[in-house]
Amino acid sequence: MNIPEQYSDTISRSELFADIPPDMLADILDRGRRQHIKAGEILFHEGDHADRCYLVLKGRLKLSKLHGQGKEAIIHYVEAGAVIAAVAVFKGKRFPVTARAMGAAEAIGWDRDAIMELISEYAQFAINLLRFAIDRIEELQTRYLELAVEQVERRIARALLRIMRQSGRKTGEGIEIEFKISRQDLADYTGSTLYTVSRTLSNWGKRGWIKSGRQRIVIINPHALVSFSETD
Amino acid sequence: MNIPEQYSDTISRSELFADIPPDMLADILDRGRRQHIKAGEILFHEGDHADRCYLVLKGRLKLSKLHGQGKEAIIHYVEAGAVIAAVAVFKGKRFPVTARAMGAAEAIGWDRDAIMELISEYAQFAINLLRFAIDRIEELQTRYLELAVEQVERRIARALLRIMRQSGRKTGEGIEIEFKISRQDLADYTGSTLYTVSRTLSNWGKRGWIKSGRQRIVIINPHALVSFSETD
DNA sequence: CGACGCATTGACAGGGCTCAATTTAAGTGG
């Protein structure tokens, strides 16, 4: 039996195991396969045959979709505790996105049969998976609306706030985004360009709302960003 | 017992009942509450307390999200057979979208308890719900990418093709969209404006690719639209 | 320390939104 000590936190907090008796966790985890992903490496490619779905144990992954001519949209940043690629189990197709590690990361993967067995033994498992899916749908809908009706600077502000809430860490200066994120990343996340993002961050830097450097952003004044993203 | 005859088709085709023994359908349907929605009426409002989820039995619904100042984004058009508002059951929150009938429509709704009972009795039910959720996620991701990287006319072309595949009916002239859809609708669906949509459709009309009138669109040459949406 | 990748900034242009004025078509009621 091997619940790796260092993940007990992620595991106990993950919605995937909500309402599942702790003594069954070991069994569930044993049926999956753990995998280490180095910084910048890819866990799976968009278009590859989808054979397993994953729980992120450590680190962060960027889920993105490509569009000819080097254009890319970042669909989601996922944290430890999240389930990804459920499509592999329930639609048996190809991965619709690419998953790339933002830093060193680890994940545990189950193939279709394992998940199906788990569901039939622990009915709650399917419900927990549904909760993840529904959360994803809601976030996508919200971001779709933003992309459809708001202009760029607002979208960037909202993106920053969303990422801050999910992956921010308090420091002396303010709240720092815990992973490396470039102007290009933010552009791909907001449906913009690295130039516009750069200009915008630069502007906010001058106003003292944020501090930013190479692949690093600290939010000094979240409130200013919130009101900027909301006021008329 | 009452499986309404006229819906047996929708029911037997709906993914919701895949792999569920037919003799259990009557039981499942009996636990829901049927509801008629007149053309243009609203089944539920964004922000209302979400108390039940629905299977669309007949007609079509438009799921949209509002954004101050009268702006609106159409998140999805759903057909008979689709499940909506699963959020009501699995997150017990508020509806994230508004559902409006595009013509006369009918739906059957189950509250949280009913769905939970059904899942515990028919484990397959949860899996089927997951499939719906995953389909939605994939479509949203794809449209998010489009909105992020493609320009308006292409998005309109793709939207038309997507709607055509889902709700098109062959006629003498070509493939007609089966429900009333205005320029404004198409604009809200593609993140554009009714003016741009009007100009674009007008242009395509002159080229003979489509024919369009008041809330009515017939696609004469789908292939032209496909290549327009794909070429360089 | 050099080189590469990321970020900044300016100049420019154009896609698409906005606003306004008509035109067309669908209902509606007498």
Next chain:
DNA sequence: CCACTTAAATTGAGCCCTGTCAATGCGTCG
């Protein structure tokens, strides 16, 4: 069945936001 009302669609003019291109600066890592 026609006049009237109202909502949808069309079209033009103007301009602004933001993408594009190019040049330069800077920080980090090998």
